[in-house]
Amino acid sequence: MMTIWGRLTSINVAKAVWAARELGLQFERIDVGGPYGGLDKPEYLALNPNGKIPTLDDNGYILWESNSIVRYLAAQYGAGTLWPTDPRERGLSDRWLDWQATEFGPAMGPAFIGLIRTPEDKRNHQAIAESVARGNKLILLLEKFLADGRQYLAGDRFTIGDIAVGCAIDRWFLLPIERPATPLLAQWHERVSTRPSAQGVLGQELK
Ligand SMILES: N[C@@H](CCC(=O)N[C@@H](CS)C(=O)NCC(=O)O)C(=O)O
Structure with a gap:
């Protein structure tokens, strides 16, 4: 199960979501941040101590920083396509x-x-x-x-x-x-x- 936390109006969430969609991955996106709030909740801070979006949960593997998420998704699921192997x-x-x-x-x-x-x-x-x-x-x-x-x-x-x-x-x-x-x-x-x-x-x- 893959989850991306963050409102889609965030540029940084958009990067993660676009990469996941480009790779054809199944994922759920949960609206937090901006008008949805929730970034200061202890449960969210336990995932991402920065209190920022996006956060990725790939089957228990937690990652934050949007560009790191894009790199991770591409390396894990898109070697040879989104992630050039050379x-x-x-x-x-x-x-x-x-x-x-x-x-x-x-x-x-x-x-x-x-x-x-x-x-x-x-x-x-x-x-x-x-x-x-x-x-x-x-x-x-x-x-x-x-x-x-x-x-x-x-x-x-x-x-x-x-x-x-x-x-x-x-x-x-x-x-x-x-x-x-x-x-x-x-x-x-x-x-x-x-x-x-x-x-x-x-x-x-x-x-
Ligand atoms: N360097 C971080 C920056 C994350 C960031 O600043 N996210 C903004 C949205 S673009 C945020 O969490 N803002 C608080 C909010 O949306 O409530 C990344 O690239 O993931």
Whole structure:
């Protein structure tokens, strides 16, 4: 029995759910976090002492940190597909999970919090503008990266890198911000977000 804990409007839960669906796994998802609460309950903290979502329970094997969950699911159930077995090929996919978590995510964080979670009269417009500028610079890097004709981030097939970055770019397209023209990124986003496994996972209202 597999359980993923977390509301689907969370980018980090979306990654885990998309990976599980892409791998064709049977799982139950339990809504916690955000309006559902429950993250400070002792039972939840026993699973995830961070009090954050997502948490994975794979038949008693408990794991938290969304990108670690994506890597685990892919390695355990998707060797040769989502999880390239050649270490060099895998590295070219895997780096995008770190790029999302340590570069793009932190760059866009203040814009997301400011525009989605902060009342208009309390917004720090300068911090939002700086965040959007940092994020858009990274977006242009991604656009340039796609210019060699690759279909997916690690080459010709869909891998874990497309999941982590796909969830982040999906939200970038939904944010009420000025965006530079990125035709290749838009095509890649269309390619990954129309996969059956992404239906009902991407395109969530920003919360
Ligand atoms: N580094 C963690 C971050 C987890 C995180 O910050 N999750 C957010 C949702 S995206 C959360 O738990 N927020 C509290 C809530 O939803 O109530 C991961 O990638 O799993």
